[in-house]
Amino acid sequence: MRLSSRLRLFWFLLTLISFPALAHTDAGVAGGLLSGFIHPVKGVDHLVAMIAVGLWGAQLRQPAIWLLPITFPLVMAFGGLAGLAGLPLPGLEIGIAASAIALGLAVGFAWRAPLWLAGLLVALFAVFHGYAHGRELPQAANPLAYGAGFVVATGLLHLCGIGLGALTHWPRGAQWVRALGVGIAVCGGYFLLAAAG
């Protein structure tokens, strides 16, 4: 009898944490915005690379802390255009995985790259991420809302990276940030293996 009431409580709690079905995610402006916003967050390969950009910017301090997160969405938009236009970009998944590895290692080794080189690397990787987003853009119900969604999500992920990167002001925090960078590089390695089949 006691077990039965517990089971009932369990089932009751399960019903409280149920999620909506979201069968039509791409319908209308709201759907386009939502699917665009979720795309970089749901794709872990995008997510770790975006956070790594913020972390690296925070490690490099001024002016990289704002220059890298500005460079990324701008160049990503042009990558998105290439995807829209259907231009060929071989090794897309490998490029995205490589971005996580390279940026993760840069954070892991606290690489003090010159500003121009850091900007160039981030811009190069942004093309791959933008291209992947751009390829999915025409399927969204509202392209502007979709674009706005994934640009905002990308920017917020950079912000998360910068926020975590603030730990570099403390010696122990700097070690944690570097460990996080190594973790991102390991994730990138996994994605690279998966992309290579």
Next chain:
Amino acid sequence: MNRARYLCLCVGLCLPSLAHAHLVSARFGDFYSGLLHPLTSVIHIVPWMALALGNGVQALPQARCVLWLFPLVVGLGVVCGLFMPPSQSLEFGVIATFGVALVAVAGRALPAGVWVLLVSSVGVVHGLAHAEPALEGRALMLYAAGVTLAAHWIILSVTATTYWLCRRWAWCVIGVRALGSWVLAMGVLFGGYRLLV
């Protein structure tokens, strides 16, 4: 006393009034229609916010001037739009106004004349884009007043917030630059989408 309060609350809940979801059918319907049109359209509200962000980093006299200049030009554009033939190029004009975000990305004040000219151009394009040829007389004036008020509200609130924050914390200028880059990225994506797809 408590019971009396509960009773009042109960009676209040039992006396619901109509929601008036369709304000267009009310007396000031055209006013609300004009007010909500730019606020519910991503293609209008995003460049307006970018313009307001740019305005927040201008010198105080220019910023003050734009607070009334922009809504006025938008309102005039709405009225003038009645006398102009509908044009497909107007949409590309609106997309081009995403470029005003460059001022926010630069995070610097422009010469007064240049800024006023830029704001006027953006206002005219958006005003013309809001024109509703079906409206005339009192309905048109109400609609134009609604659009003008929306423009004033957006410019005033975002400019005031940006100006206040940027004068207090220097790092807020970084935020303005980042937000500007997001808007530019959205403009590139949407413009590319309209041209290529």
